[in-house]
Amino acid sequence: MTARVDPAERLLDLVIALANTRRWMTKAEIREKVAGYGDSASPEAFERLFERDKETLRRLGVPLTTSTHAVHGDDIGYRVATGGYALPSVELDPAEIGVLSLAAQVWEDAALGAAARRGLTKLRAVAESSAAEDLGVVLRLAGQGGVETEDRFEVLLAAIDTRQAVSFTYRAASTGETTKRQVEPWRLITRAHAWYLIGGDRDRDAARAFRLSRISGRIRTVGEPGAFTPPESLDLADMFAARSGEQGTARVAILPGRASALRSRSQLVQPAGATGDAPSGPLADRDVLELPFEDAESAAATIAPYGPAVLVLGPERVREAVLRRLRAAAALDRDTAAEWAPVVAPGGEEPGHG
Numbered sequence: 001m002t003a004r005v006d007p008a009e010r011l012l013d014l015v016i017a018l019a020n021t022r023r024w025m026t027k028a029e030i031r032e033k034v035a036g037y038g039d040s041a042s043p044e045a046f047e048r049l050f051e052r053d054k055e056t057l058r059r060l061g062v063p064l065t066t067s068t069h070a071v072h073g074d075d076i077g078y079r080v081a082t083g084g085y086a087l088p089s090v091e092l093d094p095a096e097i098g099v100l101s102l103a104a105q106v107w108e109d110a111a112l113g114a115a116a117r118r119g120l121t122k123l124r125a126v127a128e129s130s131a132a133e134d135l136g137v138v139l140r141l142a143g144q145g146g147v148e149t150e151d152r153f154e155v156l157l158a159a160i161d162t163r164q165a166v167s168f169t170y171r172a173a174s175t176g177e178t179t180k181r182q183v184e185p186w187r188l189i190t191r192a193h194a195w196y197l198i199g200g201d202r203d204r205d206a207a208r209a210f211r212l213s214r215i216s217g218r219i220r221t222v223g224e225p226g227a228f229t230p231p232e233s234l235d236l237a238d239m240f241a242a243r244s245g246e247q248g249t250a251r252v253a254i255l256p257g258r259a260s261a262l263r264s265r266s267q268l269v270q271p272a273g274a275t276g277d278a279p280s281g282p283l284a285d286r287d288v289l290e291l292p293f294e295d296a297e298s299a300a301a302t303i304a305p306y307g308p309a310v311l312v313l314g315p316e317r318v319r320e321a322v323l324r325r326l327r328a329a330a331a332l333d334r335d336t337a338a339e340w341a342p343v344v345a346p347g348g349e350e351p352g353h354g
Contacts, residue, residue: 010036011053015062015080024067024077152212153188155219156197160185162225165202171214171297182222183210186230194298198234207234211294213301250299251313253286258309262302266291283311296321304329 005013013035018025031037031046040046057064063081152168159166167182184200186207194211201208254263256272266289273284293299300321303310307326312319 004039005036007036010034011056014053015057018064018078019080019082021079024079026075026077028075030078152215152219153195155221156185156188156212159219159221160187163228163230164225165222165227166219167222168219169216170210171216178216181210183208184228184230186234189236191294194294198236200228207231209236211298213298247292247294248296248315248318250291250293250303250315250318251288252291252303253283253288253311253313254306255286255309259306262291262306262310263289286311288313293318300325 014030017030017034025033027046027050030050031040037046037049040049054064065079065081067077067079068075156166158164163184165182165184167180169178170181171178182202183197184202185197186200187198189196189198194213197210197212199208199210200206251269252262252266268287268289270288272287291299291303293302296315296317299318303312303318304322304325312322
């Protein structure tokens with residue numbers, strides 16, 4: 001017995017058929033070729049079903065048109081007028097793509113991170129080359145332990161809801177030291193384009209803020225649900241004040257027309273070709289901007305994906321952090337190339353080509 005086709009699926013199949021047919025489709029052809037109509041109990045049942053679907057499509061704004069033609073005899077032909085239905089081509093300039101890229105970066109540590117990356121991948125596929133290069137802001141040169149960050153986000157939300165402690169490996173921004181932490185999760189907040197877990201650090205017996213992008217590996221629950229009671233109020237200002245020593249402003253030199261998302265977060269100091277403190281020599285063709293940052297590692301994570309399009313003029317700790325990421329990426333590229341390099345057999349021939 002043929003499975004019943006869902007009404008929404010039947011309507012979608014009808015629209016697809018009528019929008020892509022090269023000639024008018026008669027009712028008989030629709031009943032035969034469009035899923036959901038062929039199992040009508042009788043011609044009268046098909047007529048009633050098709051009339052309801054036509055009315056539904058017209059209420060939805062689908063331009064269903066009819067015509068009579070000698071080739072159809074007395075039958076009426078149906079089509080969807082695609083000229084009044086198809087959406088126009090969407091053209092985005094580099095600045096607009098940069099804004100979309102920046103919006104996606106807000107979700108890089110959240111549950112919609114995968115969807116944001118898929119959307120930007122599609123933009124990269126259809127954008128012009130210069131605009132597509134601005135999407136580098138969402139690429140990460142530092143691994144996240146092979147675990148999707150959105151999975152961590154969901155684990156933390158569940159732990160906050162059930163009041164269950166969690167444990168994870170965390171890299172400190174100031175020292176780069178990696179330690180195991182056990183935390184009572186209280187809240188998830190956004191600050192300076194990143195997500196933070198606010199909670200009670202059991203090892204230090206104090207409230208702490210943990211940036212999700214600095215968590216490596218899996219987040220695991222510890223103990224039983226209902227193990228703690230979150231504080232009714234939190235002084236986030238004091239909590240983040242302790243981190244103020246890590247904050248600063250980086251001066252970067254960017255090629256004109258590149259890194260739109262980065263530019264939207266920066267302040268132009270000197271346009272390319274201007275006199276004054278602008279870079280000289282081979283850097284004279286770059287705009288100089290100032291980029292505020294929370295810490296050197298987060299700044300490097302934002303800057304490094306742009307590669308040679310963005311150069312760090314200072315401070316030195318940000319420059320070194322960017323170089324570390326680029327060197328790691330270069331080493332990974334060399335290792336991958338070596339792994340896939342052909343093995344040359346004695347005599348100078350590759351195996352299998354003798």
